[in-house]
Amino acid sequence: MEIMLGTSMIFAGNFVPRGWVGCNGQMLSISDNQAIFSVLSNTYGGDARTTFGIPDLRGRAPVGTGRGPGAQVTVNLGDKLGRDTIALDLQHMPTHNHSASFNPQTSPGSKLSATATTTVNAANGKGSQDDAEGAYWATPQNGSRPATDSYAGTKTTRMASDAVEVDVQITGSGAGITGGTVTVENNGSSVPFPVWQPTLGLQYIMSITGIYPSRN
Incomplete structure (x- = not known):
């Protein structure tokens, strides 16, 4: 032939x-x-x-020219396509995790201190009522009972809400984490891998x- x-x-x-x-x-x-x-x-x-x-x-292996059904590439006569190895880009990699470590920055803080100020409110003058409910301390009217009669061993009523005022001030700072750095470990070695068929x-x-x- x-x-x-x-x-x-x-x-x-x-x-x-x-x-x-x-x-x-x-x-x-x-x-x-x-x-x-x-x-x-x-x-x-x-x-x-x-x-x-x-x-x-x-x-190399020969391949038919043109673009067949479902093909992604059009092959022209004389084209050289493909490669022996390939390295994956990030967009081609499967979803995966990386290990990470946190290095905190801490503050030792300082000793806390509290200061309480108590204010007892009273009327500057003689009183105008006998009942302590909703009232303030005052100077007894002339002819009133002695001062010792102004107190009792049990409480039976409530004075005005602001009859006694307590102001508490706390100073100092507590210890804690004030910042730090997060280190994400690398994964893989970026080594190209072969794509040869047998x-x-x-x-x-x-x-x-x-x-x-x-x-x-």
Whole structure:
């Protein structure tokens, strides 16, 4: 069976057969290979004046051109896509946690002290009523009972709410946490990981002789 010019295939041998070249990205002379140049042009390299390139399939797998259903990338003839390894960006990583530590800054505080001031309110003059309820202390009217009769051993009523005032002032500060720093530990090592599929090394070769392909 005669092979068409420009046909590429896998060859399991350790040499390149006569009339073929290895698909290794090498440059060929246009003047010496005008037929195959007219098929390939400079799609795979070269200046298209004196040289042209052969497809480089070393470590690569061929893929159909165009954009199939569900595909995300449009592949043009001669495109080189993909990579051996890849490193994930933050937006591509799964949700995860990091360990964190808190280093507090504390204050020893100071001794608390309280000062209480008691004010006893009274009327500056003689009293006008006998009942202590809702009233203030006052000087007895003339002819009243002696002062000793102004007191009793039990309480029976309530004087005015502001008859006795107590003002308490507390000074000082208590100990506690006044600040600190939070340290979030790093996770991972940012090492790229391989994305190779299981492979077997074979040789791609291209025919540079044979039947010239018709476009019709």
